[in-house]
Structures are given as structure tokens and as C-alpha cells.
Amino acid sequence: MSDxxxxxxRWGDGDELxxxxxxxxxxxxxxxxxxxxxxxxxxxxxxxxxxLTGGPMASTSAATTxxxxxxxxxxxxxxxxxxxxxxTTHHPEVTHLDAMGHWIExxxxxxxxxxxxxxxxxxxxxxxxxxxxxxxxxxxxxxxxAPGGRLDPGHPVTGADLDAAAARAGIxxxxxxxxxxxxxxxxxxxxxxxxxxxxLDAVRWMHEHGISVYAGDIGxxxxxxxxxxxxxLHRFALGRLAIPLIDAADPEELAKVCARLGRWTFQxxxxxxxxxxxxxxxxxxxxxx
Numbered sequence: 001m002s003d004x005x006x007x008x009x010r011w012g013d014g015d016e017l018x019x020x021x022x023x024x025x026x027x028x029x030x031x032x033x034x035x036x037x038x039x040x041x042x043x044x045x046x047x048x049x050x051x052l053t054g055g056p057m058a059s060t061s062a063a064t065t066x067x068x069x070x071x072x073x074x075x076x077x078x079x080x081x082x083x084x085x086x087x088t089t090h091h092p093e094v095t096h097l098d099a100m101g102h103w104i105e106x107x108x109x110x111x112x113x114x115x116x117x118x119x120x121x122x123x124x125x126x127x128x129x130x131x132x133x134x135x136x137x138x139x140x141x142x143x144x145x146a147p148g149g150r151l152d153p154g155h156p157v158t159g160a161d162l163d164a165a166a167a168r169a170g171i172x173x174x175x176x177x178x179x180x181x182x183x184x185x186x187x188x189x190x191x192x193x194x195x196x197x198x199x200l201d202a203v204r205w206m207h208e209h210g211i212s213v214y215a216g217d218i219g220x221x222x223x224x225x226x227x228x229x230x231x232x233l234h235r236f237a238l239g240r241l242a243i244p245l246i247d248a249a250d251p252e253e254l255a256k257v258c259a260r261l262g263r264w265t266f267q268x269x270x271x272x273x274x275x276x277x278x279x280x281x282x283x284x285x286x287x288x289x
Contacts, residue, residue, distance in 0.1 A: 004200070005207050007242045008111040015111055016131045018100055018242025022212040023138045027176030031139035035267040035288040041257050043180060043215055043285040044095035045250040049085070089129075089280040092187045095248045097272055100127030102279040103239040110242045123277020130281070132244070132272040138212055140178040140268030140287055141171055142251060142258050145218070150184025154194035156225045157183065157218055159205030169264035175210025178268040180287075182251040183218040197221020198233040207241050213268070215246035215285055246270070246285055254287050261289060 011021045023031075089096050100110045101124040109118040109127050118126040143165035145151055162181075166173055173179070183196050197220050206214065214237060224230040237243045258264045267288040272281050 004236060004240060005204070006240045007207075008240070011111070013111060014113075014126075015242075016100055016127050018110060018244060019210075019212045020132065020136055020244060022176040022210050023136065024176065027139070027174075027212075028137050030174075030176075031137055031267045034139055034265055037261075037289045039257065039261070039289040041254045041266075041287045041289075043246070043249050043251055043254055043287060044283070045093060045248055047094050047282075087282060089278060089282060090247065092248050094282050095246065095250065095284065096280045097129050097132065097270065097283045098234070098238055098245040098247055098280050099124075099129035099131065099278075100238075100242060100244075101129075102127075103234055105235070105239045110239065119277075119279070124279055125277070127279075128276060129272055129278050130274055130276050132270065133274040136178070136213060136244075136268070136270040136272075138176055138178050138268050139174070140180055140266050141166075141169075141173055142180045142182065142254055142264045142266075142287075143169070143173075144182045144251075144255050144258070144264075146182070146184045147255070147259070151196045151218070153196070154221065154225065155183070155196035156199045156221070156228060157181075157196055158199050158201045159208075160201075162202060162205050169258075171264050173209045173211070176212050177210070178213040178215065179206060179209075179211045180249070180251050180254065180268070181214070181216030181218050182255045183216070184252075185217050186250070187219075187222070187248070195219075195222045197225055197228075198237070199225065200229050200232045200236060203232050203236045203241070206237060206243060211243055213244050213246065213270070215249040215251070217249060217251055219245075219247060246283065247280075249285065257287075257289070263289060
């Protein structure tokens with residue numbers, strides 16, 4: 001696919017932000033102008049942790065936090081509550097941000113950094129998710145591919161599908177926008193059916209429209225779509241075009257609010273945790289109306 005567009009080198013040989021560079025001050029202000037009512041909607045899945053040990057304070061006798069120690073031994077009575085979380089950042093039940101360091105193509109990471117120089121035993125040194133810790137704020141657009149229902153199993157999502165959804169909503173997708181796509185599917189409750197997926201044509205559409213961030217419940221098809229390049233979203237949108245992906249997003253409530261308000265554009269906000277050296281981080285994307 002040597003003829004497919006690439007953003008490698010577009011913003012310099014040491015860039016780590018990728019297509020987020022498309023979010024200029026003007027674009028950011030355009031997004032902020034969408035926040036007019038104060039209504040907010042999370043686009044994240046609800047993740048239910050799996051307990052490793054029993055009881056809410058099971059581990060405190062073996063190791064306490066500083067806060068617990070203070071509560072236990074300075075006369076405050078009942079101990080404070082705390083927990084240890086082990087998170088698989090790229091788990092399909094965890095809404096997370098895929099950063100540039102997540103995808104390696106030909107032994108290199110965007111925008112051409114050798115994989116050995118990108119990361120090592122101490123974590124990611126180039127293209128880590130915490131480069132977005134200052135926040136991603138822009139205008140978001142919801143393209144609902146199946147209003148009131150869901151796409152057929154194994155449906156190949158094309159640029160024409162995205163155009164049709166934009167036409168139904170009466171919106172123009174602009175450079176720097178965050179794209180949120182709803183198809184009505186979830187990897188977790190697919191029931192063994194073939195998942196719809198983004199085609200290379202849809203990824204090219206994202207490039208042509210200047211998408212800065214992608215979030216949605218449609219990702220790479222499982223199993224791969226017949227006649228299509230496997231992993232088009234990760235390999236080409238993230239790997240070639242450097243568009244950060246918000247995997248395992250849940251746009252169901254967003255679609256309901258958009259339909260109720262008659263608005264399919266909003267301020268899109270992500271604040272990535274300032275945890276250094278990872279290829280991805282759990283995030284809670286917000287739509288602000």
C-alpha cells in the first residue's frame with residue numbers, strides 16, 4: 001500500500017502528537033464554542049473491575065498507603081479506603097487512548113523512529129500516551145451509521161457510509177474535528193457474530209477530512225473483512241496517518257442526547273492521565289453541549 005497517504009514527516013521527524021497537530025488555536029476555539037448548554041456526556045464504557053482478593057480492605061494488613069497509615073495510627077479510628085489497580089490498557093472493556101508508540105510498522109514507530117529507540121524495559125520514550133496530558137480539546141462530530149439500530153454483522157464501513165451519516169445529520173466535517181462513530185456494536189456482546197469494521201476507504205476519508213482523533217464502537221473488523229486490508233484502522237489510521245484512536249468507546253448515550261437536542265456537534269474533551277512511558281492510557285472522553 002505504498003500509494004496510501006502518510007503523515008510521517010508532516011510535522012517534523014521528532015513529532016509525537018500526530019494528527020492532533022491539526023487542532024490549532026482556531027480549531028480549539030471552534031470546539032469551545034459548541035459548549036453552550038453545559039450538558040455533558042461520557043463516551044467511555046463502564047468498566048467493572050475484577051477483584052483479585054476478597055473484601056474491601058483485604059490487603060491493608062500487609063501493606064498500607066500513607067493515608068491509611070495516618071488514619072490507623074493517629075487516632076482517627078476507621079481506616080481510609082484504598083485499592084491497587086492492575087490495568088491492561090488495551091483491553092477491549094477499557095476505553096483507552098492508543099498513542100503513537102502503540103503501532104510498529106516495518107520496525108519503526110511514527111514518524112520513523114526505530115522501535116528500539118522508541119521504547120525499552122523502562123517504558124516508552126517516544127510516542128507515549130502522556131504527551132496528550134495537556135488535553136485534547138476540539139470540536140467533535142457524531143456520525144451515527146445506524147440510527148435507532150445497528151449495522152449488519154460484518155458490515156464494511158466505507159467513506160460513503162460516513163458521508164451518508166453526515167448528510168443525515170446535516171453537518172460538514174472540518175479539519176481538526178474529532179470523529180465519533182456509532183454503529184451499535186460492542187466486541188464484548190457481539191455474541192459470536194462477525195463485527196463490522198472500518199475499511200481502508202473509510203480511513204482514507206478520515207485523511208481527506210482532516211480528522212484529528214477517532215473514537216467509536218466500530219474498529220477493525222473481527223474476523224477481517226473479505227477482500228479488505230486487515231487492521232485498516234490501527235495499521236493505517238494510527239500507524240500511517242498518526243490519528244490517535246480511542247478504542248472501546250461507547251457512543252450510545254451520546255447518540256441519544258444528540259437526537260434529543262437535534263445537534264450532532266459538540267466540544268470534545270480528553271484529559272489523559274499524566275502517567276509516563278505507556279503506549280496507551282484509560283481515558284474518559286467527554287462531549288460538552
